[in-house]
Amino acid sequence: MSQRSSRTAAALAGAALMLGGVGVAIASAGKAAADPARAVHEKLIVLDTHFDTPANLGRPGWSIMDHHVAVTDGDQVDYPRMVEGGVDGGFFAIYTPSGPRTPEGDRAARDFGIQRAAQIREMVAKHSDVFSLALTADDAQKAVAAHKRFVFLSMENGYPFEGDLTLMRTFRALGVTMMSPVHFKNNDLADSATDAPEWHGLSPKGKEFIAEANRLGIVIDVSHASDDVLRQAIELSKAPIILSHSGMRAIHDHPRNVSDADATLVAAKGGVIQINAYSAYMVAAPAPDPARDAAMKALMAGFMRMDSMSVADKRALMAQRKAIEAKYPAPRANFAMFMAHLLHAIRLVGIDHVGISGDFDGGGGIDGLNDITDYPKVTAALLKAGYTPADIGKVWGGNALRVLREAQALADPAAVPKVLVTN
Template identity: 50%
Template sequence: MPPIRALALFLLAGTAVPLHAQDAPRVDRKAAALHQSILTLDSHLDTPASLDLPGWSILDEHEVHDDYTQVDLPRMKAGGLDGGLWAIYTPQGPLTPEGYQQSRNFAVMRGLSIHKMVAASPGDFALATKAADAAPIAKAGKRVVYLSMENAYPLGEDLSLIDLFQKMDVRVIGFTHFAHNQFGDSSTDPSKAPKWGGLSPLGKQLLAEMNRRGIVPDLSHSADSTLDDALALSTAPLILTHSGCKAIYDHPRNVDDARLKALAAKGGVIQMNAYGGYLRALKPNPERDAALRALREAMPRGEMTAAQRAEMLAKRREIDAKYPADEASFEDFLAHLFHALKLVGPDHVGIGLDWDGGGGTRGMQDIRALPRITEALVKAGYSEADIEKIWSGNMLRVLKAAEDAAAK
């Protein structure tokens, strides 16, 4: 199973990024100042996939219409993003000893890449392992780096491996990704049929072990039945690191109102996603899909050289110009955000936009546009205290609750 690179993620997802991205609309001066003054954390950054790209540096400013990346240090500063959960993402592979071993090795190396990023720039980044770490790191002018794992597949069937990843400072683990695995059912398995009817027996053991260790369970990508089991069994609050509202768009990746209320009742939080295909129905574009599929099939196996990457990016830009994609808008994202806020209140909603993993909308194409969210919340009448809860307080509260539950 070849490593998934940031470019490959965009090719696979068919992410809609215009060839010439427009500057984000101007934001009210007071809202922009508020945004820069509060602690802002995004709970799902797929940016670690960029760290191993040839010639790419997190310290340099990149353009989304150039290389399709959305997060780097200069843009974090410009967009007022203090940090968040940096994901160790592993694609779902076969449920075999060989598949588990390959994914475990890949996940370890991806985690090391995150640690290397921090070690190489200690004046710019700092690891956070507890909820209380975020504020002092941000106050010192550094970016906050919590580690999460998207897809528990690399753990195989040996739950003792969770010890390895906890020692690598992983604080949040998601059970599934696009397909069912050994721990539970996914919301988007190609079979469209359940495998376990929720968490598997091993998945229930994993949940108990995460509770014991103070690791937050992430139920984004999980089937409704898997979320139900976790709500019933977890001794600590749950997080949906990047999800949306089924009441706004009925997609399997989104969560219905009854489950959102149950999540809130247990102290959990939904972090709002900005993946266009989950915000609203997008118009089919078979010519674009075919071109992207051909480009994906032409990608070199294994790691690309800088020259190969430049060639693939040029071809991708040609596809975008020839077959423009339908894009969800910033207003589509706000519809999900404000529905969740009205339903469960500002104590149970946060931000997890899926940057560098397919997230972003027209009008919010990279993190430089993040102050727009704060401006929209101000205009909707939310207080500064509520806005800070949405941007970081709720996620940190869930992290702290997991720590406290484990201590008991």
């Protein structure tokens, strides 16, 4: 038995015990043995570059160790399903919603970001038998060898440090290895892909962000950023950049997706485009319907209480969502559409510059790819398309880890703070 197979068997057994019996482990192991594509999947390091799962960590009664159900719970990532889906780890995002661009707003965002980072680290420390904090690509590989799932920290939106860029060093000391400057709305660093141009790319402070990220060995993530920001980041950064969860505009024309021309620039810099599974970026929005829009707006207001929402409360909201969707049906993307984005990206920029993130627990999820347990389907589809296991290994984690290595190799060793590791 290979080291990876041994690790998988051990993890499956542990997960099965949490699920109430060894039957799950036996069934999962048998499935891998009987399915050649699954056997290939189990030998790869499978990494998702954008989990929004940390938003669940402060919820009463919610645990990363419980097996949740996407359809009823609305949750798409947990330890048992990482095992079930053959997922070795990923970047757990510190997502901070955009807010007032004031000193008070900046301080609140800073405190929120630090608290979220602490929650992620506490999760890893509490379950150090199955999780391991990762700071480097080598750490991810060591976690796999130790039969654990690795946890990188990333930041989605520069709001927590836009008021004081020295805070980037603080977050680096907490273990953050990837940062994006902006989210849905413009901020003091950059223009968003989904807002009207303000800076026409990076602000002067945003350009300082690029330089500081390079100095600290932080991977620059331009998902959610405008096209101008992407191009300027490529021009200014010494290291390759990443789009941690995006799509291809040639397949579906949406400002959150990357154009072929810009994707080529990313690849020429050595960067990677991680293809996501977010339906709204893959199919056209339905025609406006005042009744549906009002119902969904009220529903989304309920989801804004995520941090304090109990499991029962979220299930109730999910039931309301299903009822609204049944009453006002809208187009939903599917697995074939996801593969169209993925295969187009590979054919355009090459196998060395493409990866995957479902954007799970952050709005991602489509028919046929609704949580991380569906990830073996992607491996099977890529094998069917003629790609080798070595090729697929690059897509599943090798490319993203390479970008991390290159960013950290270009860092100023004197600038990178020591990170306390507790596991």
